[in-house]
Amino acid sequence: MKRYFFIILIIFLISITYFTTFFVKKKRAFDENLRLKQENEELRAQFQMYQMSGVKYQDDNNKLFSAKVFSTYPFNTKNQITINAGQKQGIKKSAVVILKENILVGQVVEVFENHSVVRTIFDPNWQLPVRIGKDEINALFQGGTEPKVDLIDKEKPLQVGDVVYSASQEFPYGLKIGEISEIKETSAGVFKEARLKMPFNANELREVLIY
Amino acid sequence: MKLFLLIILVSLLIFIQTFFGFSVFGVKPNLALIVVVATFFFIVGIWEGFLLAALAVLILKFSPVVGTEILIFSLIVVGALIIKNYLPWRNFLNFLFLIVAGTLLFYLFLSPKLIVSFLFTKELFLNVFFGILTFAFLSFLRQNKLL
Numbered sequence: 460m461k462r463y464f465f466i467i468l469i470i471f472l473i474s475i476t477y478f479t480t481f482f483v484k485k486k487r488a489f490d491e492n493l494r495l496k497q498e499n500e501e502l503r504a505q506f507q508m509y510q511m512s513g514v515k516y517q518d519d520n521n522k523l524f525s526a527k528v529f530s531t532y533p534f535n536t537k538n539q540i541t542i543n544a545g546q547k548q549g550i551k552k553s554a555v556v557i558l559k560e561n562i563l564v565g566q567v568v569e570v571f572e573n574h575s576v577v578r579t580i581f582d583p584n585w586q587l588p589v590r591i592g593k594d595e596i597n598a599l600f601q602g603g604t605e606p607k608v609d610l611i612d613k614e615k616p617l618q619v620g621d622v623v624y625s626a627s628q629e630f631p632y633g634l635k636i637g638e639i640s641e642i643k644e645t646s647a648g649v650f651k652e653a654r655l656k657m658p659f660n661a662n663e664l665r666e667v668l669i670y
Numbered sequence: 671m672k673l674f675l676l677i678i679l680v681s682l683l684i685f686i687q688t689f690f691g692f693s694v695f696g697v698k699p700n701l702a703l704i705v706v707v708a709t710f711f712f713i714v715g716i717w718e719g720f721l722l723a724a725l726a727v728l729i730l731k732f733s734p735v736v737g738t739e740i741l742i743f744s745l746i747v748v749g750a751l752i753i754k755n756y757l758p759w760r761n762f763l764n765f766l767f768l769i770v771a772g773t774l775l776f777y778l779f780l781s782p783k784l785i786v787s788f789l790f791t792k793e794l795f796l797n798v799f800f801g802i803l804t805f806a807f808l809s810f811l812r813q814n815k816l817l
Contacts, residue, residue, distance in 0.1 A: 462715070462717055465715075465717040465718065465720070465721050466717065468721060468724075469717070469720050469721050469724045472721075472724035472725060472727075472728050473724055475728060476724070476727050476728045476731055476736065476740075477736050480734035480735075481734075482728075482731040482732065482733060482734055483688075483728070483729055483731070529732065529733040529734070532732060533687050533688045533691075533698065533702070533730060533732055534698065534700065534739055534776075534780075535697055535698050535789055535793055536739075536777075536780055536781045536784060538780075538781065539737065541732075541733035541734070541735055541737075569735070571734070571735065573734070574733065574734050574735065576733075576735060576737070583781055583783040583784060584783075603783065603784070603787075604784065604787060604789050605787070605789075662691060
């Protein structure tokens with residue numbers, strides 16, 4: 460009798476978990492510090508872009524849609540986030556997800572009725588052509604928990620603090636990705652690579668904008 | 671009573687992992703994996719184990735979508751529940767083996783590139799460390815006939 464009770468309860472729990480959209484909401488209370496930190500990074504990104512003449516963020520008057528990020532991601536891999544906007548709100552697959560108009564977060568990979576899954580730039584398989592600093596040095600951004608840029612021409616001058624921004628035709632030109640924090644030569648000696656200081660933490664995201 | 675206590679423990683630790691984003695030096699130990707696998711060594715029947723696993727997955731689910739992570743986690747804990755009966759060592763060593771194997775499998779299926787990273791090493795160390803604490807706590811409860 461007890462065994463049948465367990466079986467029924469297990470089936471019930473599995474049904475709720477896998478076949479419904481129910482989940483135990485773990486959204487933390489509004490965190491003022493995180494909000495201010497994010498706002499600070501967004502303003503800093505805007506200022507850095509204005510400082511770099513010739514790098515203008517392309518504003519094609521696209522309508523930006525705001526969405527909340529679900530929950531606190533419980534694991535260390537920060538590949539994905541889920542947002543509370545989907546087909547009903549007009550979200551499409553491959554839509555670009557950003558912070559306050561000028562910081563790249565990721566791209567929508569799956570769209571459901573009322574929510575969508577976003578692949579973040581912390582995905583280890585993420586690669587993106589980028590440019591660095593005022594000299595617009597070409598490089599390749601590699602995602603992961605410790606993102607970096609590589610394939611940087613060894614002869615090009617690079618400094619810690621230089622801004623890395625998107626230069627791929629898939630994304631609006633000039634979206635900030637991060638800043639150079641450490642520079643080193645690759646073992647082959649032909650290129651340089653650099654570690655990045657990221658302007659946001661995927662686990663601290665609360666609200667994003669979608670194209 | 672015993673099952674009720676285990677349910678409370680599983681729920682509590684998973685809430686800590688998910689609500690508070692508990693981390694040590696920026697790395698989150700997989701408290702859900704640790705506590706669920708630890709409880710498998712203190713239950714009587716396999717159905718209690720399935721119940722604890724199903725409850726853990728429900729609490730762990732962090733969005734309306736059943737993501738790859740939740741699916742992989744479910745498969746790993748169910749696998750651990752079944753395999754634990756076939757491991758040849760003492761319970762404590764079997765538990766440690768399952769924690770290490772579970773952590774490795776989780777990264778293997780989710781993000782294999784991260785296995786060679788320092789992040790994986792840190793998480794593995796934390797999982798083993800907190801696993802030992804959890805197992806010791808449950809053993810203490812059992813010795814004092816609270817479990």
